[in-house]
Amino acid sequence: MSEVWHDVREECERLDPEARLVTPVSGRPFGTETTFDDRVVVRFHDGGEERRLDRRQFEVLADRLDDGPIPLGELPAGVEPYAAVLSLAPEHVSDGETLSRSPDDAAAGESPHLVPPEEARTPPERVHDDALLLADLLERLDTEDPASLDTEALTDLYVLLSDVQRGADRVRSSVGEPLLDRLGPDQELHGRFGTVRRTTRERQRPKGDEAVLDALDEHGIPQEWVTGVDPDRLDVVVAVTDLTEDEVYDTDEQVYVRKTGVDEGEKFSRLQGLLDRVDELDEDAALHDDLVDLERRLDEALSTG
Structure with missing residues (x-):
């Protein structure tokens, strides 16, 4: 087995099952399904x-690097997944623009074309995972009295609530578009959990200054009734003159908590822990069922013996 193929196969087998590779030019996400002695099988997630990616083609691509770096933008579409996978192997490096052999700069298993599991999730998957983390946290904390929580727990609760809300709003918007197409005027649609209705809300904004002033003149309305201070122009005046903000602005201060960072890696690690616990519970339940079945069969055997 050639060294290049050995490295490629080894790195593919090391990949997290939830990780994604992305083709360098077309941006198609794919994952490795399995490896064989002569090929790697991948599956594209967009369709x-x-x-199958053949061993011989990896070796040909690696040999081509003896002549120097390969511009990724010039690769045929069929070669893109080979380049993405090869960039994981030791001695091979992609900087996003070219693929080259550079042992001093290479780091096995690292590539700009590799998307870690926590970043590879779709928006609905992120909402699902964040909601699961939030449900676990709510179960463990006394949220009826937030003031009694320690600072770390209170911070985690706020961050997860924020993430679930923002993520759910994005997914809700994407769900609302096709739903709106199915709703006629004044129509309601019913699901298991509730009802939705087509609603129209109007928002007004002034037309251009010229159109507004002409309309006022036509009706004999003094223009002074609607003309006033332009906030945008006032900002400029304050910036270029000795006029101070206090002289022309009333300032209302609002103090609130703002989320400034999210540790997606820590969230994903905690999520994996929860999923492992669920798997253990499933295994325990299966074992319990097996024991009950065994006990039943023993009873039947003894009763007939």
Whole structure:
């Protein structure tokens, strides 16, 4: 087995099952399904297409690097997944623009074309995972009295509530568009959990100054009734003159908590812990069922013996 193929296969087998690789030019996400002695099988996530990447083609691509770096933008579409996978192997490096052999700069398993599991999730998957983390936290904390919580727990609760809200709002918007197409005027649609209705809300904004002033003149309305201070122009005046903000602005101060960072890695690690616990519970339940079945069969055997 050639060294290049050995490295490629080894790195593919090390990949987290939830990680994604992305083709350098077309940006198609794909994951490795399995490896064989002569090929790697991958599956593209934008259509479910399964494809085999042959050992010989990896070796040909690696040999081509003897002549120097390969511009990724010039690769045929069929070669893109080979380049993305090869960039994981030791001695091979992609800087996003070219693929080259550079042992001094290479780091096995690292590539700009590799998306870690926590970043590879779709928006609905992120909402699902954040909601699961939030449910676990709510179960463990006394949220009826937030003031009694320690600072770390209170911070985590606020961050997760914020993430779930923002993520759910994005997904709700994407769900609302096709739903609106199915709703006629004054129509309601019913689901298991509730009802939705087509609603129209109007928002007004002034037309251009010229159109507004002409309309006022036509009706004999003094323009002074609607003309006033332009906030944008006032900002400029304050910036270029000795006029102070206190002289022309009333300032209302609002103090609030703002989320400034999220540790997605820590969240994903905690999520994996929860999923492992669920798997253990499932295994315990299966074992319990097996024991009950065994006990039943023993009873039957003894009763007939």
